[in-house]
Amino acid sequence: MHNNLQVKFGPLLFKNPVVAASGTFGTGYQQHFDLSQLGGICSKGLTLEPKAGNKGIRIWETASGIMNSIGLENIGIKSYLKQELPILRDLKVRIIVNVSGATIEEYIKIVSLIPEEVDLIELNISCPNVQEGGLLFGMTSQTARELVREVRKVTKLPLMVKLSPNTDDLVKIAQSCEEEGADGLSLINTFKAMAVDLDQRKPVFDNVYAGLSGPAIKPIALRMVHEVCQKVSIPVMGIGGICNGRDALEFIMVGATCIQVGTANFMNPAVCLQIIEEMDRYLKKEGIHSLEEIRGIIK
């Protein structure tokens, strides 16, 4: 246990701020380290009904990044609650359930099914790869506001909204979510991007566009987290290309309370654990007793 790393995210105490991001982590990682050391784990993006996901190539590399077009393949919320939640519950980490929908009604239905043993709901309004990914709601502050308002009515669980970078309105969207009662925000999801197969003279992805993640997007993600943290008072989970303890601390310094690790899990399956240890070492070296001392120090 690293007491200096404990953080409060809204009403929730996290043993450390390191959270495995949605769609990049699962119980398979137990092969590499004891998952109970994590701050939290986000589920794969879940929908009301199971989804088969997108056809064609689903992952593609670019310089210091990857593009994905998984298309929210998932077993559906009901199977998740029955099959996977009990396994995670035993790990004693914060369980974050990431949910998506195509309509407000779908979001309401899925959120209503989430039981109290879940610590935090991550409302995904930012998957760029399918219509049901909610990006429709993540593009403008008006649509985000309506969705959060309606979802807020049907759950007492802490609610976090995962924001998209694919909008001109990021800060306004963040503020709308706060005003409608969100307990926190996570940002950012992947950037809408594209890859071309030169030999075949066509897009690599069947869907043409895909979501870019990884170290390539970190500087933009950092700027976006900084912008949002200046304008909201609810806690933020910073996401975007975090690969090591220094990256994580940069996000904390621009105002994030927790951080999520995504693509880096693919480079090193034990990276979350390393990030926790590197953060701890830094704090000890600098004589910092709590992350609160450095959170948001960059104005």
Next chain:
Amino acid sequence: MAKIIFNRKIASNIYHLKIEGKFEGSRGQFYMLRGWDGYHPVLSRPFSIFDLDSQSISFIYQVIGEGTRLLSKLKKEDTIQIFGPYGKGFPPAKGNVALIGGGMGLAPLYLTARELKVDNKVELVDIYLGFKEKAFLTDCFEKVAHKLIIDIGGLISQKVNVNLYDYVFACGPEEMMKAIVKQKKEQKTQIFISLERRMGCGLGACLSCTCQTSKGNKLTCQDGPVFRGEEIFFA
């Protein structure tokens, strides 16, 4: 970090990489290899176990893109990151067994053959290897086969009659594996194939490597890479 014993070119663009250490793993399982520092390429590369003993593990790979190009530059004593073993490999077998490899698909068959050769439930192990232009590693396979059949430039699937065998383990181009599965007429013949898919994590998290099967979507990395041949809807 593990240390490289050798990284030898064995044919045009094809390398045999041997790494020092005691590694876990069974036939048909794979490891993710990362032979470079930093974040480019982002993804580690999946390779089937070619051979394994108490002091080393080895892999066969072809230089295709940036990741394998960087791997090919590694020398004796260099270090490499290696994550695994992942996935489900080839099952136990008995009676007469055929191993069929197309091109780089031979990689998971050597350890398989070596184990089956000394398995007293197995009567014989025939190995069929197909190559596009030039054969490689045949002397190695010769030692672990009752009969080794080589094809260069044609279709190895046409040189085998799978119905003569109790178990058939195949790895290679999808067309080859499809043709092999199609041949099956005898109920007793059990065909297992090892699939290749573009992978992200290797641990069942990213869902990049989903394959379509008669039992719904399966993960090549976690539910496979070895599947019953009849279950797979080939691409």
